[in-house]
Amino acid sequence: MKAHLYILGSLILLADVASADPPARVKPDAVTAAVQTGLVAPWTARQRQRAKFSRARMPPSEARARVLDKQPQRDAQGSEYYSFSVDTRFGKAEWNTAAMTGCIYPGDGAIYVKRGEDYRTVGSYLGKDSAAAPLHACRSAAADT
Amino acid sequence: MHIVTRHTLQAALCGVVLLMMALGSAFISYGCLAYVEEGEMHPFILEKLPLPNEQMWTTALYIHITAAALSFPTMLLLMSRALLRRVPRLHRWLGRLVGLVVLTALTPAGFYLAFFAKGGAVSTAGFLLTGAIVAVAMLRAVAAARRRDFHTHRRFMLHVLAQMSVAVTSRAVLVLFDVVGVDPERGYVIALWIPVIVSALVAERWAARGASPTTSRRNHESAPVHPWKFDPAG
Numbered sequence: 130m131k132a133h134l135y136i137l138g139s140l141i142l143l144a145d146v147a148s149a150d151p152p153a154r155v156k157p158d159a160v161t162a163a164v165q166t167g168l169v170a171p172w173t174a175r176q177r178q179r180a181k182f183s184r185a186r187m188p189p190s191e192a193r194a195r196v197l198d199k200q201p202q203r204d205a206q207g208s209e210y211y212s213f214s215v216d217t218r219f220g221k222a223e224w225n226t227a228a229m230t231g232c233i234y235p236g237d238g239a240i241y242v243k244r245g246e247d248y249r250t251v252g253s254y255l256g257k258d259s260a261a262a263p264l265h266a267c268r269s270a271a272a273d274t
Numbered sequence: 275m276h277i278v279t280r281h282t283l284q285a286a287l288c289g290v291v292l293l294m295m296a297l298g299s300a301f302i303s304y305g306c307l308a309y310v311e312e313g314e315m316h317p318f319i320l321e322k323l324p325l326p327n328e329q330m331w332t333t334a335l336y337i338h339i340t341a342a343a344l345s346f347p348t349m350l351l352l353m354s355r356a357l358l359r360r361v362p363r364l365h366r367w368l369g370r371l372v373g374l375v376v377l378t379a380l381t382p383a384g385f386y387l388a389f390f391a392k393g394g395a396v397s398t399a400g401f402l403l404t405g406a407i408v409a410v411a412m413l414r415a416v417a418a419a420r421r422r423d424f425h426t427h428r429r430f431m432l433h434v435l436a437q438m439s440v441a442v443t444s445r446a447v448l449v450l451f452d453v454v455g456v457d458p459e460r461g462y463v464i465a466l467w468i469p470v471i472v473s474a475l476v477a478e479r480w481a482a483r484g485a486s487p488t489t490s491r492r493n494h495e496s497a498p499v500h501p502w503k504f505d506p507a508g
Contacts, residue, residue, distance in 0.1 A: 179305075180305035182298070182305050183445065185317045185318035185321065186392075187458060219458050245324050245328065
């Protein structure tokens with residue numbers, strides 16, 4: 130319930146800023162916070178719940194979101210998104226940068242995470258669904274042309 | 275009296291070890307249910323990406339974990355002298371089943387997975403070594419049983435069981451390393467190689483002693499000798 134309130138708050142914040150005039154971009158801190166509450170926090174919690182008696186990597190002791198773009202990019206449908214990276218850390222070791230990468234759409238708060246060469250919805254990383262992201266998601270229109 | 279006490283303690287120790295292995299096997303099998311629940315989003319699969327042939331790798335993984343979930347508990351059951359004494363036909367048929375699963379599913383799939391192991395070439399070598407010991411020991415154990423050389427059969431089956439137990443002991447070491455904060459990459463390699471080597475040494479020493487892992491020498495001496503049974507004298 131508490132997590133849902135955080136995500137909702139972040140999305141309201143993002144929606145407010147996204148609906149503003151074009152020059153007033155979403156603050157990177159707000160985007161980072163949205164990724165943190167929408168992906169990193171629930172993903173880390175889920176990792177800590179799973180069985181440890183496994184050859185899979187142990188859950189990270191820390192994880193943080195980093196927004197990679199200073200300005201939003203636009204996909205083929207003209208929607209704005211920011212690329213982000215999730216760094217993880219095990220104990221006191223160095224940060225493992227870009228353990229996950231993806232993008233977030235400030236307009237509707239949608240988060241997509243890269244899996245191999247494709248992107249998946251954030252829900253698939255949180256055990257909620259396994260939907261693939263739309264083909265245009267996280268792909269810059271400028272890079273496609 | 276002293277000898278009886280020592281052998282009783284040894285038998286109790288063996289029982290505890292086998293019980294721990296059974297519990298470990300159950301924990302691993304329980305953990306594998308997450309592969310069904312999470313499918314291709316399971317962390318163990320995600321951390322391997324990108325793979326040259328993801329479909330082949332996941333197929334090998336599912337074959338390997340299913341074969342292990344079947345063969346390891348059955349191997350533990352086959353160590354039971356009571357089963358051997360009371361239902362020898364069941365021992366033989368379970369043995370054939372395990373031999374088939376190990377040689378046609380567990381080790382071939384494991385060999386393929388070894389080439390994508392965390393920790394690079396050193397890990398790959400460790401997994402190939404443990405798989406090779408299992409396959410060669412199983413073949414030699416089957417050949418020995420067919421020529422009714424039950425001392426050799428027992429020796430090589432102990433090696434198979436010992437290497438299968440690496441699945442449990444290495445995970446236990448990984449959990450311990452996580453608690454004390456060992457670097458995960460280095461810890462993964464150490465947690466593989468130490469159990470592989472120690473298990474091989476323990477199996478060889480155990481076989482050389484000629485003692486059944488589940489019974490005391492007193493029980494051995496009282497057991498009737500049949501051609502299909504382990505030679506109690508070793």
